Every structure is written in structure tokens, then in C-alpha cells.
Amino acid sequence: MEFQSFMKNMVISELEDAIGEENVSINEADRLSYGVDYYWVSRVWADKGHKPPLADVIVRPGNAQEVSKVLKIANYYKIPVHTWGGGSGSQGGALPMAGGMLLDTKRMNRLIDIDEYSYTITAETGMIFQLLEWYANEKGFSIMHLPSCLTCGTIGGALAHRGVGITSTKYGKIDDQCVSMEVVLPNGDIVNTLPVPKHAGGPDLNQMFIGSEGTLGVITKATFRMVNLPEIRKFRAFLFKDFASGISACKEITQKVKPSILRLYDETETASIIKNVIGFDKKGTFMNMAVEGDARIAAIEEQIAIEICKKYDAMDLGSEYGEKWYENKITFFYPGYTLDNPQMFGTMDTAVTYGNLESCYRAMKEAIESTYPGVRFIAHCSHWYDWGAMIYDRFIMDEPPEDPNEAVSLYNRIWNTGVRTAMAHGGVVNHHHGVGLKLSRLMKEQYGPAMQVFEGLKKSLDPNGIMNPYKLGL
Ligand SMILES: Cc1cc2nc3c(=O)[nH]c(=O)nc-3n(C[C@H](O)[C@H](O)[C@H](O)COP(=O)(O)OP(=O)(O)OC[C@H]3O[C@@H](n4cnc5c(N)ncnc54)[C@H](O)[C@@H]3O)c2cc1C
Numbered sequence: 001m002e003f004q005s006f007m008k009n010m011v012i013s014e015l016e017d018a019i020g021e022e023n024v025s026i027n028e029a030d031r032l033s034y035g036v037d038y039y040w041v042s043r044v045w046a047d048k049g050h051k052p053p054l055a056d057v058i059v060r061p062g063n064a065q066e067v068s069k070v071l072k073i074a075n076y077y078k079i080p081v082h083t084w085g086g087g088s089g090s091q092g093g094a095l096p097m098a099g100g101m102l103l104d105t106k107r108m109n110r111l112i113d114i115d116e117y118s119y120t121i122t123a124e125t126g127m128i129f130q131l132l133e134w135y136a137n138e139k140g141f142s143i144m145h146l147p148s149c150l151t152c153g154t155i156g157g158a159l160a161h162r163g164v165g166i167t168s169t170k171y172g173k174i175d176d177q178c179v180s181m182e183v184v185l186p187n188g189d190i191v192n193t194l195p196v197p198k199h200a201g202g203p204d205l206n207q208m209f210i211g212s213e214g215t216l217g218v219i220t221k222a223t224f225r226m227v228n229l230p231e232i233r234k235f236r237a238f239l240f241k242d243f244a245s246g247i248s249a250c251k252e253i254t255q256k257v258k259p260s261i262l263r264l265y266d267e268t269e270t271a272s273i274i275k276n277v278i279g280f281d282k283k284g285t286f287m288n289m290a291v292e293g294d295a296r297i298a299a300i301e302e303q304i305a306i307e308i309c310k311k312y313d314a315m316d317l318g319s320e321y322g323e324k325w326y327e328n329k330i331t332f333f334y335p336g337y338t339l340d341n342p343q344m345f346g347t348m349d350t351a352v353t354y355g356n357l358e359s360c361y362r363a364m365k366e367a368i369e370s371t372y373p374g375v376r377f378i379a380h381c382s383h384w385y386d387w388g389a390m391i392y393d394r395f396i397m398d399e400p401p402e403d404p405n406e407a408v409s410l411y412n413r414i415w416n417t418g419v420r421t422a423m424a425h426g427g428v429v430n431h432h433h434g435v436g437l438k439l440s441r442l443m444k445e446q447y448g449p450a451m452q453v454f455e456g457l458k459k460s461l462d463p464n465g466i467m468n469p470y471k472l473g474l
Contacts, residue, residue, distance in 0.1 A: 039092035055102035074170035085154030091436025125156030161434030182221035207243035235322025344400035356426030443473025
């Protein structure tokens with residue numbers, strides 16, 4: 001929202017009074033730098049010389065009380081507020097599409113408490129997740145939220161997008177790891193969820209705010225479970241003849257043991273990404289697994305997994321390629337290895353039950369590759385549950401249209417095809433990158449009449465609709 005300069009000056013002086021002059025900026029360079037996140041469209045838009053979506057003012061509150069003051073001002077003047085953590089989100093979730101305020105959380109980065117006896121750790125949510133993990137490691141613990149964005153995403157961003165890390169098959173997703181949190185509601189009230197993750201005190205408030213993507217308030221503090229650092233982490237890689245036999249083996253493994261890392265790459269990713277990054281050059285479906293914890297239990301788990309893979313005719317590759325994968329877990333995102341402009345690409349990660357896994361993957365591949373000439377579809381499954389798995393499927397176009405408007409419109413069509421095909425085959429709109437601006441339009445299709453539950457919540461908590469407009473279908 002562009003506010004007239006007279007009024008703008010009034011609001012800015014109120015903000016400066018609330019959180020300090022040095023924490024309020026209308027500087028053009030600051031505003032520009034908050035107009036691009038990891039969303040492909042925002043990056044291509046800027047690369048082609050277009051002006052990104054600009055906030056009118058950047059605010060950097062230092063604690064929940066200051067967030068509360070900012071939201072009260074925003075609510076009074078009905079100014080949109082877009083919360084920004086690390087800006088590493090891939091869905092355009094933090095972009096200031098409605099102008100107004102951009103609230104950067106990174107000054108709120110204090111460690112509050114490590115309770116070694118209860119195995120919990122509490123911190124402010126503007127902290128980069130890696131730092132929280134290091135605090136836990138110093139005391140011999142881990143939170144085991146180890147995503148590839150560990151060093152660039154904040155605690156708040158992980159919660160707001162329902163993130164996941166590489167060891168999720170054993171330790172769960174962020175929504176399993178969070179014990180409780182503090183949230184500043186759009187009206188400025190500071191509320192806390194219950195201090196334990198399991199209870200029968202009504203619906204779970206944590207799960208209402210986890211995944212809310214800045215549309216229901218600002219998460220300012222969070223407590224997470226910790227586990228002891230594992231005594232051992234053992235890797236084992238296998239090569240399956242095809243994706244289908246790999247899926248069957250992973251399904252059986254997850255029923256019997258709890259690997260921390262379990263990643264199964266389709267034939268195309270095995271021949272491209274796996275070959276390029278870890279130098280494994282054979283045809284088939286590459287699988288990497290880690291078991292960990294108590295060395296005696298890990299050894300038994302490994303043995304059981306080996307027997308299962310043998311049953312499905314897999315070639316046992318020993319520990320070498322699994323270890324190489326782990327050493328290079330971030331290399332996958334380095335320049336030269338990762339997908340990047342000028343390529344057009346998107347990650348459609350969906351979640352499906354075992355009964356739908358292979359059919360959903362094949363249907364998405366067929367729909368995308370046959371509808372859009374020149375677009376490739378590749379996938380791996382990297383987060384497994386007792387009931388199914390996530391398909392981390394990506395589309396890639398090496399030579400997208402030069403004109404950014406044409407490119408964005410093609411990009412949106414490909415996403416529509418992919419996500420709609422996933423939903424028609426038992427998949428869901430997203431597994432862990434969130435909805436943001438990118439998938440906002442598909443939320444009603446996903447939820448149907450159930451969408452009114454979210455809409456009702458939004459209306460009651462944010463009647464002026466100031467929090468992160470155009471995101472999450474709200
Ligand atoms: C190289 C790379 C690898 C990645 N790997 C993974 C991965 O392994 N797993 C994974 O889950 N994601 C991954 N991502 C995606 C992304 O990093 C995550 O979604 C991350 O959690 C976003 O955190 P952020 O702090 O950067 O959030 P931002 O991009 O700043 O914001 C994301 C959303 O969260 C909201 N938000 C942020 N902080 C708060 C808060 N305190 N209160 C309320 N709302 C808030 C914003 O408004 C926005 O809607 C990856 C991204 C990159 C660039």
C-alpha cells in the first residue's frame with residue numbers, strides 16, 4: 001500500500017518511537033533487497049531488470065513487545081505487514097506483495113533456555129536455525145531439524161512453512177519437533193501455546209500457527225525437543241534396477257526399522273545429479289540410507305535393511321557413496337550443481353500414501369513432459385513415513401522464453417498441471433516448502449469447503465486482513 005507522504009511521515013515517526021529510529025528504514029536499497037526471495041519468479045523478475053515488489057518501510061523489532069507495538073500501529077492504520085525471516089523461502093511467502101511494512105525478525109535472535117533435563121531448547125525465532133543447532137550441539141544434543149537451508153533459514157521461517165530436514169524419517173518434521181511457542185497476534189496480543197506438545201486441552205494451538213505463513217501473526221519464540229547426539233551414524237547405499245523396486249524396499253524398511261536418512265533417486269536423477277555430485281556412474285535407482293543412535297541398535301537396523309534390499313535385488317554399494325552423499329549434502333545447492341537461472345525450474349514436493357506413490361509420480365511425469373515440450377521431470381523421495389512418502393519432484397526447462405511475462409505465465413501453467421495432477425492422484429498441494437504466493441490460488445481446490453475453517457480463523461484473528469495478504473489462499 002502506497003500511503004501519501006504526509007500520512008507516511010506520521011506513521012514512520014510512530015514506528016521510530018516504538019522500536020527506535022535505527023530499526024526503521026525507508027531506504028531504497030533496503031527496500032529493494034527485500035523484494036527478492038528464493039521464488040523463481042521473483043528472481044527472474046529482478047534478473048530481467050524489473051522492479052521487485054517493494055515495501056514502503058522496513059521495520060526490525062527486537063522482541064515480542066516491539067512486534068506487538070508495530071502490529072498495533074499497523075492495525076490502527078490498516079497497513080499490510082509482511083514477516084521476513086531469512087528470505088530463503090521458495091514460494092514467495094515473504095514478498096511484500098501489498099506494500100506497507102516488511103517486518104524483519106532477525107534482531108530477535110537470542111537463546112532463551114536449554115533444559116538439559118527435559119531435553120528442550122527455547123529461542124527467539126529470528127535466529128538462523130544453524131545457530132540453534134550449534135547451541136544444542138555444544139551440550140551434546142541435536143534438534144535434528146537439518147534442512148539444506150540450515151544456514152540461511154530462520155526458526156520462524158521453518159515453522160511458518162512447515163519445514164523438514166534430511167533426518168526426518170527418524171526424527172520427524174518441524175511440526176513434530178516443536179513443543180510450544182509464543183505468537184504475537186495481529187491485534188498485538190502476545191499469546192503462548194501450552195508448554196507441552198501432547199495434551200487434551202482442546203485443539204492444538206501449535207498446529208494452527210505452524211504453517212500459517214505469517215498470515216495469523218508473528219511467531220516470536222519457540223521451544224523444540226532435543227535428542228542426544230547419536231553415538232554413531234552409519235551410511236549404506238544401494239542400487240535398484242528401477243524406481244518401483246526401490247519404493248517397495250523403502251516401504252518395507254520403514255515398517256521394520258527407523259533410518260534417519262532415506263533417499264531414493266529416480267533413474268533420471270541417478271544418472272544426472274547423483275553422478276555429477278558424488279561421481280556414482282551406473283544406471284538404475286540410487287538409494288542412500290543412514291541408521292544412527294546406539295551403535296548396537298544401529299548395527300541391527302542396518303542388517304535388517306540390507307536383507308530387505310537384497311530381497312528386491314539391489315546392488316549393495318557399501319558405505320562409500322552414502323558417506324560421499326552426506327559430505328556433499330550442501331554441494332547439491334552450490335553454483336554449478338544446482339538448478340539456476342536462466343533455467344526455469346520448480347520443486348513441486350508432494351506427499352502421498354504408499355498406495356499412490358508410484359502412480360502419482362508417473363502421472364505427474366507424464367502430464368508435465370507430454371504437455372510441455374522441452375520440460376524435464378525428475379524426482380527423488382527423501383522423507384518417509386510409516387504410511388507413505390514425499391516425492392521431491394522438479395521440472396526443468398533449459399531454455400525458457402526470454403520475455404519474463406511469457407516465462408512467468410508458462411511457469412504458472414506448469415505448476416497448475418503438476419499440482420493438479422498430484423491432487424488427482426492422492427497427493428497434496430505441498431509437503432514442506434509451503435504455499436506462499438506461488439500456490440495460493442490452488443488452496444481452495446485442495447481444501448474445498450474445508451477452506452472456510454482457515455478463512456474463519458483468519459477473519460477472527462485478523463479482521464483487517466493486514467497480515468501477509470495474497471498468501472496461503474487467504
Ligand atoms: C538452498 C535451499 C535449500 C532449501 N532446503 C530446504 C529444506 O531442506 N527443507 C525445507 O523445509 N525448506 C528448504 N528450503 C526452503 C526454505 O529455506 C524454507 O522454507 C525456510 O524454512 C524458510 O525460512 P526463512 O527464514 O528464510 O523464511 P522466509 O523466506 O523469510 O519466510 C517464509 C515464510 O515464513 C513467514 N515467516 C518467517 N518468519 C516468521 C515468523 N517469525 N512468524 C510468522 N511467519 C514467519 C514469512 O512471512 C513467509 O511466509 C530451501 C531453500 C533454499 C534456498
